[in-house]
Amino acid sequence: MKRFLLYATLVVGAIIFLYPFVWMIAATLKPEPEIAGFHIIPRHLTFESYHFVFNKLPIIRGFVNSLFVSMIVTASVIIFGSMTGYALSRLRFRGRATVYNVALLTMMVPAQLTIIPLYTMIVGFGWVNSYLALIVPAMMSSYSSLLFRQFFLSIPQSLVEAAKLDGCSDWRILFSIFYPLSKPVITTVAILTFMGIWNDVLWPLMVIRDEQLMTMPLLVTLFAVGGGADARLGVQLAAATLLALPVIIAYIFLQRNLIESMASSGMKN
Amino acid sequence: MQPSEAKRFSMWNRGERKGESRREKAERGLLPAAFRPLPSQSADRAGYLMVLPYVIHTVIFIGYPLAFAFVLIFHRWNIYSPMKWVGLGNIKLLLIDPLIWRALGNTIFFLLIHIPLQLIIALGLAQLLNQKIRGRTFFRASYFLPVVISGIVVTILWQQLYAYETGLVNLALREINLPRVGWLTDPRIAMVSIAVMATWKNVGLYVVLFLVGLQAIPSHLYEAAELDGASSWQKFRLITVPMLNPTIMLVLVLSTINGFSLFIEPYVMTGGGPVSSTLSGILYLYKQAFFFGKMGYAATIGFFWALIIFMVVLIQRRVVETEAV
Known part of the structure; x- marks a missing residue:
């Protein structure tokens, strides 16, 4: 019972x-x-709801935009994050402690504080309505750099010494010796970054006005808010379904990785 | 110095060899970082090159906006015409602005519903999942699904569920002969509806966090308590809750930050209404910046909001820590 x-x-x-x-x-x-x-x-x-969405919204374009932006940002966060993490964990140079402390500090700066000045800066650069506004500010992440640092600290130093004796540069040690060993941390960083960018609405809402450049969630948001669906329930839900589908499919295959990565990100503070 | 003391003192310099140079000692890891000789030039250069992109990016995209925020607070500016110095004008305006206080009140109301719901449901489900059951992976995955789905999808979906005429919630009420409820149109209820939806969306993450926490509790604690004849409630109150304290703190902080970041839900579902009952801080900031072009005032709201988050999290930490003692 x-x-x-x-x-x-x-x-x-x-x-x-x-x-x-x-x-x-x-x-x-x-x-x-x-x-x-x-x-x-x-x-x-x-399938009328879908007909309507495809006729009214450049949803495929939005999907490609989202994919493009999320992939570039993710690749950049991994490459630069691992470089920073490697330098902070394996190399000694003057100012290393400062960089590390600054990275810790920036994680505590709430986004609310910087979002308006950041927006005015993007306007100043003339980046409104361009991919640059979506990509460049997100290209590095303190949190990911620190994750890499943490993980790299667990790789035995003897491996580095051996590689150095063989004449490997630090760059080669990072990219050809550390990378294959770092699959767990790379997966975590990739998932967190990709999901964060893929699902973000507030920032694209601020910097993108041109429908052709909009990310998929932004298109769907404005469609729901702006009444583009003519108050038809099925159409709004179809737009939402198209947005959710790639994530649901990815979730079915990567469920374990996704849950573990997101839970570990919760553990960070 | 007594001989024994001298011996103890020498233990601090464990394994020191006579006539050893600083570099040799450093190589054996015997010197604290500060006394190590500076490394060779090439390591220096690789280090700088590797952190340089990060440092430049951080200075431009975090450091500069952070500094500029403190400039904006003292100015009136719509981006396109020159900035106008207003001194403490924005701050004075903020302190008497009924809408920002309304937004703060709404957020606290949201959290008062959201956090207890979140804690109870997440801990309950985690307890159930932490037993010998079949299909744990499936259950865990299904509770977690809303966490990975984008907030806008969940918002559109729940807007339909809450709809007055056609929403499933009201249809279900009609089945059991209850009157319809204006889930998103009644100012007393709208924020409750959003809090319930947010709980549904996020609770899976906290189930997983609690599950991790529960699995880390050593089973001999429970066995010992059973020998002493403890009831399940006593075991829960005296073992589970104290052992989960760090997780509870984490869930508190995460859901608080979530509550203060509320934006897309009121933006899409209610526009902050009815009668500002679902206005959130970020939505208000967005409106001031993009409907009224008040960048200085919006930055002031952002500053105020960040300050409040910081204070609330500090208070929570203090409370949980005293609870633990």
Whole structure:
């Protein structure tokens, strides 16, 4: 009996978290009057909502924009973050302690404090309505650099000594010896960075006005706020589903990695 | 110096060899960092080259905006015309601005609902998952799904669920013969609705955090308590909760920061209404900057908001630490 209650609670929990998404995807395939109902299988299957979204929104373009921006930022955060992490953990140079302390400090600066001055700066650079505004400010991350540093500290120094004896430069040690050993930390940094950029709305909302340059979540947000969907429920949900689908698919395959990375990011403070 | 003392003193210089140079000692790791000889030029250069991009980027994109924030606070500026010095004008305005206090009140109200819900549900589900059960991976993954989905998707979805005429929540109420509720249109309820939605979205992350915390509690503690005849409630109160203290602190801080970052939900669902009942600090900052072009005032709001977050987190830390003692 106790076991039964345990499983019943767990299953009810799972339904509460999963059912709304299933209902949402189902609703995009139903005609408008049918949406207000609990059933999942559409009585009259229709793709009209998707037709509407694809006609009204450059959603494919938005997807490509999001992918482009997220991938460049992620690659940059990994490359520069690992360089910083390597220097902070393995190299001695004057000012190293200062750089490390500054990195710790910048993590405590709340984004609310810098977002307006940062925006005025982007305006000053003339970067409004360009990919630069989306990419450049996010290209490095103190948190990721510190994650790399932390991980690199656990790699035995003897490996570095041996490589140095063989005449390896620090660059080669980092990219050809440390990288293959650092899959866990690279995965974590990649997932956190990619998800952060992919899901961000506030910053793109500030710096992008041109529909052709908008990221996918920004397009969908403005579509929902601006009434572009003509108050049609199915259309709004279709836009949301298109935005969620890549993440859901990635989640099905990378579920373990995603959960572990995001939980470890919670542990940081 | 007594001989024994001399011996103890020499222990500090463990393994020192006679006539050893500083460099030799450093190589055996015997000198604290500050006394180590400076490394060779090439290591120096590689180090500088590797941190240089990061340092430049941080100075430009964090250091400069941070400094400029303190300039903006004392100016009126719409970006396009020249800045105008207003002294403490923005700060005075902020202190008597009913809307910023409204936003702060709304956020605290949000947190008072969101945090207890979050803690209870997350801890409850984590306890259930921390038993010998089949399909733990599946359950964990399903609770976590909303965490990875973008906030805007969740917001659009819940806007439909909360809709007055066609929303599933009101349809369910009708099934059991209860009147409809204006989940997003009633000023007394709108913020509660958003807090419930935010809990649904984030709770999976905290389930996983609590699960990690629970698994780290050594089982012999519970076994010892059982021998002493402790009830399950006593075990929970006297072992689980104290051992989970760091996780509880973490969940508190994370959900507080979440609450103070509320933006997309009110922006899409309610626009801050009805009658400002869901106005959040970030939404207000955004409106001041982009609807009214008041960059100086928006920066002041940002500064104020950052200060409040800092203070709230400090207070929470203090409270949790005294609880632990």
